[in-house]
Amino acid sequence: MTLIVAQLSETELLARIFPRLHSGTSMLLGPGDDAAIIAAPDARTVISIDTQVQDKDFRLLWPNGSASSGFDVGWKAAAQNLSDINAMGAVATAMVISLTLPGPTPVSWVEEFAEGLSAATVALGAGQCSMAGGDLSGGNEIVVTVAVTGSLQGRQPVLRSGAKPGDRLAVCGNVGQAAAGWALQESPLDPARHTAAMAAAAQLFARPQPPLAAGPAAALAGASAMLDISDGLLRDAGRIGTASAVALDFDGQALQALAEKLRESANALGLDPLAWVLTGGEDHGLLCAFPASATLPAGFFEIGSVVSFESSATGLTVDGRNFEGASGGARGWDHFAV
Template identity: 60%
Template sequence: MPTNAPTVADLDEKSLLALIFPRLGPDTALLGPGDDAAVIAAPDSRTVISIDTLVQDADFRLVWPSGYRTTGFDVGWKCIAQNVSDVRAMGAVPTSLVVSLTLPGSTEVQWVEDLADGLAAAIASLASERCSVVGGDLGRGNQIVVTAAVTGDLEGRAPVLRSGARPGDVLAHIGALGLAAGGLAVLESGFDMTDPEKDDDRELAALAMAQCRPQLPPAHSGPAAADAGATAMLDVSDGLVRDAGRIARASGVGIDLDAGYLRAKASPLAPAAARLGADPLTWVLGGGEDHGLLAAFPPEAVLPQGFVRLGEVVAGEAVTFGGAVPPATGWDHFAGQL
């Protein structure tokens, strides 16, 4: 990037906001950006709300060891993906977001404009026509921090909690498994991702994009699972085994994962994993940030389109892998990869 590119230190807050707001797409709120607070419709009378944060050098690097440079678009996209996925996991439809940006003065204005474009593109692709950015906050700090709070509408449904699974339920999943973990391995590797269009690196580049710009299941998936009678559900953000364990603990049950299915799921990732000296099954079982949905359904339920059976709810309190201890667990934000 040119060294003389304008930075946020060259602008005042009003000027920076004037560049951001027009890029965010249509405003769906009753009262959107411009006042001290937004006003959004709540026809259900209940509001689902969640919040998530992306921190530079903890959740993303501006320049990865592979040479890939994280764009503002990447961070904006990922911000929306992780937030709307949490709302869907309750069986709700996302309706609004407020976004807080902490930016060093050296941050290039183009990077911030790209972030706004990423927010808008991800809302259009991953959320719903009811959803928009309705406000937020700007601040100055030593590193980039992007925090978003999202609201959702249950549209008359009961929220799907983590605590309703019962022995005999079918455990099902929709979305990717292991792709974002593979992408993280690529970004942290010595492979040159400065030119991802090279023929022999396209497979690795696709994995890197799954980490930087995760693709979610269809927008209706969470509400469809609720309508089909899901007894428990969550967003898989910290790894299949770890998040299955959260359902198990909350519900007071055990979960046995289908080892044959999950080994088959890992098989297409084997060539890329071999290049990186990694185990693709570890990606599938322990890798997070694909933001698929994991749900338990009564045994007589018809699984919604796209959901695939990958285990069962059993008596007990542990997560097992074909009856054995899983070879990977997942991500803990303080303890790291276990």
């Protein structure tokens, strides 16, 4: 018989969660009191928060018959939040988690969630980040909210607003892989028919691999602007353009090189891989602007340049030509789009 959340008290459920949470080096007082205490030697705290809602941000069962395990949802919750800290050029220090759970949720799913959260934090290179506690509540669907704090370690933060004409644009991490994985999960194609590349895309959608060492490295290399690619390259590039009052010109050949990595998945579904590169999100790579004189850190791939806004009617161009978007004008993920 499967043990479910409704059969345990909050105290009993927490007793199953706490031992599975990673304890990093920054926690001075962890779970058990009304609030945790985290060391902040930089005297500044970077903080970010993200929410995942069942059937909006993840599915327990996908149309192709595969399931999202608690481990997968926990991994993604950690990855997307750690990536936001990374995008500031900071290093994560602490994490707090809020879980809303329907009564019929298997306790094993919750245990796996905690294990996935911890495993991602360590595997992605944020072992110093402490899981300091959180909150539990009941509801009609699973809702996961994670807040992460970080330290700049004496560096200045890298904002979206510092890009200047003449800067080079570069990405680090996966671009479009998660979108390909999502499309495969949403399709009726049997996962048993996936090639190795297709299986890898599905895995990267379930368990993103943000390049957590790249954010501080970009800051040290003099990056002028940076953000996490969570809602699609076009949408997020537009955010740098708006914040910096500049336009961005992409290199068409560089974009095609990224698209070719997705060719097998696109062919299997009859889709254009370039649309995934341009409008897909949830890879949690980095988009950065670097001064022309800067040396790009390891792992960064140049994809364009920053130009003056007056030279672009749309703010986004490809090889100098105005660009209106892809996939019927879609620019990326919007939580409130109909």
